Amino acid sequence: MQLTVIDDQARTVEAEVDGEQILLDPADFAIAAGWEVRPEGFCQGDVCIPYSATQAARVGDKIDLVATMTAFGRPVLFAIDNQVVALGQRSAARYDAVVGGKAAPFSLRDLDGKIHHLADHAGKKKLLIAFASW
Amino acid sequence: MAFDDTVEAVQEFAEGIAIPVLLDRHHVVSELYAISNVPTVIWIDEDDNIVRPNGVGFSSDMFKEFTGFDATKHLDAIRDWVRNDVVDVAFADAIDDVGDLSDDEVNARLHFRVAAYLARNGDDAAAARHFTMAGQLAPNDFTIRRAAMPLQDVDPFGEKFFELYGEWAANGSPYHGIR
Numbered sequence: 001m002q003l004t005v006i007d008d009q010a011r012t013v014e015a016e017v018d019g020e021q022i023l024l025d026p027a028d029f030a031i032a033a034g035w036e037v038r039p040e041g042f043c044q045g046d047v048c049i050p051y052s053a054t055q056a057a058r059v060g061d062k063i064d065l066v067a068t069m070t071a072f073g074r075p076v077l078f079a080i081d082n083q084v085v086a087l088g089q090r091s092a093a094r095y096d097a098v099v100g101g102k103a104a105p106f107s108l109r110d111l112d113g114k115i116h117h118l119a120d121h122a123g124k125k126k127l128l129i130a131f132a133s134w
Numbered sequence: 135m136a137f138d139d140t141v142e143a144v145q146e147f148a149e150g151i152a153i154p155v156l157l158d159r160h161h162v163v164s165e166l167y168a169i170s171n172v173p174t175v176i177w178i179d180e181d182d183n184i185v186r187p188n189g190v191g192f193s194s195d196m197f198k199e200f201t202g203f204d205a206t207k208h209l210d211a212i213r214d215w216v217r218n219d220v221v222d223v224a225f226a227d228a229i230d231d232v233g234d235l236s237d238d239e240v241n242a243r244l245h246f247r248v249a250a251y252l253a254r255n256g257d258d259a260a261a262a263r264h265f266t267m268a269g270q271l272a273p274n275d276f277t278i279r280r281a282a283m284p285l286q287d288v289d290p291f292g293e294k295f296f297e298l299y300g301e302w303a304a305n306g307s308p309y310h311g312i313r
Contacts (some may be wrong), residue, residue: 004251006160006247006248006251008160008162009160010251020277037240042193048229067211075241075244076244077244077245077247077248078205079248079264081260082248082252082257082260083219084248084251084252086244086247086248086251087244088165088222088240088243088244088246089162089165089166091240093166094165094166094167094168094234094235095234097166097167097168097184098167098187098231098232098233098234098235098310100166100232101183101184101185101187101225101226102182102183102184103176103178103182103183103184104166104167106162106163107154107162108135108156108158108162109157109185110154110155110156110157111141111144111145111148111155111157116154116156116186118178118182122180122182123180124180125177125178125179125180125215125216126177126178126179127153127175127176127177127212128135128163128167128175128176128177128178128179129173129174129175129191129193130135130136130137130163130164130167130172130173130174130176131135131136131137131147131173132136132137132138132172132277132280132281133136133138133143133144133147133284133290134138134280134281134283134284134290134291
């Protein structure tokens, strides 16, 4: 089935759903989850997580999205009736921020579409202001 | 950083503002920093430590009569931090007031994300189901319940808001932060 995975943006991929499992081709997994499937593990740039660290991540030549994201410490909601999956942020990053006082890295676009990273402002004092039109 | 769904909704607030104005339509930062209402302000130092945690911070006294918050005090505290490195409320002293999100509050954000996506794509009935679930999981969270109003063509300054406000006040005005 066509499945939309919502992380920092919504991306639609082809998935095979089998019970609790959402199985994706490695290429679709990379699109949906942002991790490339390489011989050494799941990779983002130079950072790789070996397959041994993730339980039941690989099923044949497919990747189980739910098992992998869960192993990465990210909450997952699968709204099967709507063919939508929502991914949460890493629980540990939130805990480290809220309880540990270590600012969690994030990236967001400004109103012109330009991406900004918290890390762009390293070495400076930062005021994070949450507001809304509502 | 605005918890809004469109650039258009934020544009008027961004005019003349020299600092980056960001759109967090998926409420990623509301999840990462356990933010449950706006305006919430967080101070982050040069080394990415949160030195003053989630706190109510108005930039003007426009809503003072309704909220009871004095913007001047907040703005003076920011100046004192920037100029003199003085923090009026230390992170360690306020951890209990902030509090991590519960599992339900995290799940509420996931349902909100699904609902907002469905609403954007015109599936209002399915969106309504997920907005309702989100609201049940986090009944006192304005980034869930009030943010859902514009996405459901409900006036966020109208009757529904005052209902929500009354319910929240009756629940003891819970908020992830200091005030």
